[in-house]
Amino acid sequence: MESQPNNPLHGKTLEVILNELVDYYGWEQMGYYVNINSFQNDPSVKSSLKFLRKTPWARKKVEDLYIKMLARK
Numbered sequence: 001m002e003s004q005p006n007n008p009l010h011g012k013t014l015e016v017i018l019n020e021l022v023d024y025y026g027w028e029q030m031g032y033y034v035n036i037n038s039f040q041n042d043p044s045v046k047s048s049l050k051f052l053r054k055t056p057w058a059r060k061k062v063e064d065l066y067i068k069m070l071a072r073k
Contacts, residue, residue, distance in 0.1 A: 008070050009063055014052060017066045018045055024069050034061045 009017070021030060022045070031040035036058050038048040052059045 008067055012066075014059065014062075015045065015049055017062065018048060018052070021062065021066055021069060030065075033065050034058065
């Protein structure tokens with residue numbers, strides 16, 4: 001298996017990424033940055049993961065937001 005030292009997503013599960021984003025931004029801010037229903041109405045990690053796993057464009061937005069969050073830290 002190749003190492004990816006410059007890839008901030010390497011070795012991170014979608015659940016870990018989502019939990020870190022929620023801890024950093026909160027659900028309300030997440031809903032602002034990524035305009036999806038599972039972040040805005042009765043949000044939960046479980047429902048959001050289900051949606052993100054089925055929806056590549058939304059997952060990409062979440063991953064991009066995670067990379068921006070890491071740059072701000």
